[in-house]
Amino acid sequence: MNLTLPYIVEETGDYAVVFKPPKMHSAPLKQSEGETLFSWYASRFPSVYDLMHRLDYDTHGLVLFAKNLQSYEFFKDLQDKGGFVKEYSAVCTRFCERFCEVPISGFPSPPVLADCAPSIGKPQVIESYFRPYGPGRKQVRPILDEENKYHEIAKDKGAMYRTEIISIKNNVITARIKRGFRHQIRCHLCWVGFPILNDPLYGSDRLYSSEPCQQPAEESDANLLALCAHALYFTDPSTGSEQEYRIESY
Numbered sequence: 001m002n003l004t005l006p007y008i009v010e011e012t013g014d015y016a017v018v019f020k021p022p023k024m025h026s027a028p029l030k031q032s033e034g035e036t037l038f039s040w041y042a043s044r045f046p047s048v049y050d051l052m053h054r055l056d057y058d059t060h061g062l063v064l065f066a067k068n069l070q071s072y073e074f075f076k077d078l079q080d081k082g083g084f085v086k087e088y089s090a091v092c093t094r095f096c097e098r099f100c101e102v103p104i105s106g107f108p109s110p111p112v113l114a115d116c117a118p119s120i121g122k123p124q125v126i127e128s129y130f131r132p133y134g135p136g137r138k139q140v141r142p143i144l145d146e147e148n149k150y151h152e153i154a155k156d157k158g159a160m161y162r163t164e165i166i167s168i169k170n171n172v173i174t175a176r177i178k179r180g181f182r183h184q185i186r187c188h189l190c191w192v193g194f195p196i197l198n199d200p201l202y203g204s205d206r207l208y209s210s211e212p213c214q215q216p217a218e219e220s221d222a223n224l225l226a227l228c229a230h231a232l233y234f235t236d237p238s239t240g241s242e243q244e245y246r247i248e249s250y
């Protein structure tokens with residue numbers, strides 16, 4: 001799979017499913033430079049309404065665009081009801097015993113994640129609230145209560161954000177979320193002892209190192225963040241049929 005350029009996976013009169021490569025912002029940010037996925041698609045469909053979700057700069061995979069106000073409102077309602085599902089695959093490393101002996105700064109005690117495939121229909125669940133963390137608020141940390149000492153607590157409609165682990169095969173984890181928060185999967189997997197390979201913020205070598213993160217001089221598939229948003233599940237706003245879109249995953 002070519003990871004260097006965006007491309008359209010599917011397009012209807014109401015929506016477009018578009019592949020976002022790594023090292024590209026989903027939409028303009030203050031620190032964004034160069035082309036974003038939104039600007040790339042808008043140059044081809046100028047009247048596009050909005051993105052329905054975003055992927056981190058380092059993450060690659062599928063993003064859904066609403067092409068008009070009607071489809072945007074339909075998808076927004078679908079998201080609010082938990083009917084829009086995003087599936088990810090991640091190549092993970094394992095923390096050594098030091099993770100248990102020396103907890104990572106800012107993380108509460110982790111839940112136990114069974115190192116096996118979940119039962120059919122019964123995914124393993126990681127859930128928490130979130131708070132910004134660290135210099136420049138570049139990271140997040142899970143929290144399990146609503147302590148007053150935290151000035152900002154992110155909630156999912158008043159509840160905890162949920163990451164459902166549906167498969168663990170060797171060092172590849174497949175997870176699903178319905179509504180997500182910034183770095184949710186990256187942080188949740190790190191929390192339970194499965195940091196994602198080449199993660200510049202939550203990788204085991206970064207969390208225990210006092211050295212600042214150094215980006216490789218040359219990017220290649222071998223040193224990119226090993227996290228792919230490989231599937232989307234949602235209802236077609238015009239036909240009412242259930243749609244599933246997939247790309248190659250780990």
